[in-house]
Amino acid sequence: RLHGEEGFEAMRKACLLTAQALDLVAPMVKNGTTTNEIDQMLYEYGMDNNAIPATLNYRGYTKSCCTSINHVVCHGIPNDKPLREGDIVNVDVTYVLDGWHGDSSRMYPVGEIKRSAERLMEVTHESLMRGIAAVKPGVKLGAIGAAIQEFAEAERCSVVRDFCGHGIGQLFHDAPNVLHYGRVSEGPELRKGMIFTIEPMINLGRPHVKVLADGWTAVTRDRSLSAQYEHTIGVTDDGCEIFTLSPNGLDRPGLSS
Ligand SMILES: CCc1ccsc1-c1ccc(O)c(O)c1
Ligand SMILES: [Mn+2]
Numbered sequence: 001r002l003h004g005e006e007g008f009e010a011m012r013k014a015c016l017l018t019a020q021a022l023d024l025v026a027p028m029v030k031n032g033t034t035t036n037e038i039d040q041m042l043y044e045y046g047m048d049n050n051a052i053p054a055t056l057n058y059r060g061y062t063k064s065c066c067t068s069i070n071h072v073v074c075h076g077i078p079n080d081k082p083l084r085e086g087d088i089v090n091v092d093v094t095y096v097l098d099g100w101h102g103d104s105s106r107m108y109p110v111g112e113i114k115r116s117a118e119r120l121m122e123v124t125h126e127s128l129m130r131g132i133a134a135v136k137p138g139v140k141l142g143a144i145g146a147a148i149q150e151f152a153e154a155e156r157c158s159v160v161r162d163f164c165g166h167g168i169g170q171l172f173h174d175a176p177n178v179l180h181y182g183r184v185s186e187g188p189e190l191r192k193g194m195i196f197t198i199e200p201m202i203n204l205g206r207p208h209v210k211v212l213a214d215g216w217t218a219v220t221r222d223r224s225l226s227a228q229y230e231h232t233i234g235v236t237d238d239g240c241e242i243f244t245l246s247p248n249g250l251d252r253p254g255l256s257s
């Protein structure tokens with residue numbers, strides 16, 4: 001589906017709320033905080049801003065966000081376990097504001113983390129930005145995945161294949177599926193007005209994933225560390241607009257430069 005200026009304007013508002021919420025998460029991520037406390041804050045922040053989390057009651061999921069720690073690839077369920085020094089955690093939230101969805105996630109370090117964990121977060125964020133840099137009208141969708149895969153694998157990391165980005169707007173998930181690997185020449189042509197997420201999951205070890213008995217939590221099969229960043233973007237005349245950028249420069253908390 002192609003959106004016009006009205007859709008872009010509505011997405012700017014929904015995505016700004018999501019970006020501001022992820023800014024508010026940063027000071028909460030410390031030794032002893034539980035992921036349920038982060039979930040509760042995100043629920044209340046939505047209520048205070050006339051927005052509801054898209055994940056609430058989505059396919060039976062009952063929390064306002066996903067919190068994925070260390071070797072959890074995605075869809076980690078908030079719980080009462082405290083975060084621990086050295087953890088890396090992805091917080092993924094989608095607010096629905098006036099019917100429009102803003103979907104984004106970032107990585108947060110808990111205190112001092114290993115250099116290998118910091119490098120993984122940097123590689124994952126840069127992979128997302130390389131994918132975003134490939135977006136402009138006239139290129140095929142595959143250019144996004146090719147850019148992500150090329151960079152991540154050159155950094156000796158692997159790309160998770162089991163989950164992808166997605167079209168988004170007044171629906172949480174729409175066409176197209178946005179793969180985080182693949183070939184430049186593959187897929188439909190990108191056109192001005194398309195709105196979708198790019199949300200690469202990058203592992204220090206092998207790409208393989210398994211889902212735990214809770215039916216949601218996806219973990220690396222080899223228990224290696226995994227990281228993810230997600231932005232919602234719109235295709236413009238000459239490239240794209242990133243709707244979920246932090247208004248306070250907090251897109252990559254705990255990372256230098
Ligand atoms: C828990 C939410 C959920 C359930 C099935 S897929 C999914 C999900 C989570 C984060 C996302 O960014 C997304 O696009 C979907
Ligand atoms: Mn998300």
Ligand SMILES: [Mn+2]
Pocket residue numbers: 103165166197199230
């Ligand atoms: Mn998403």
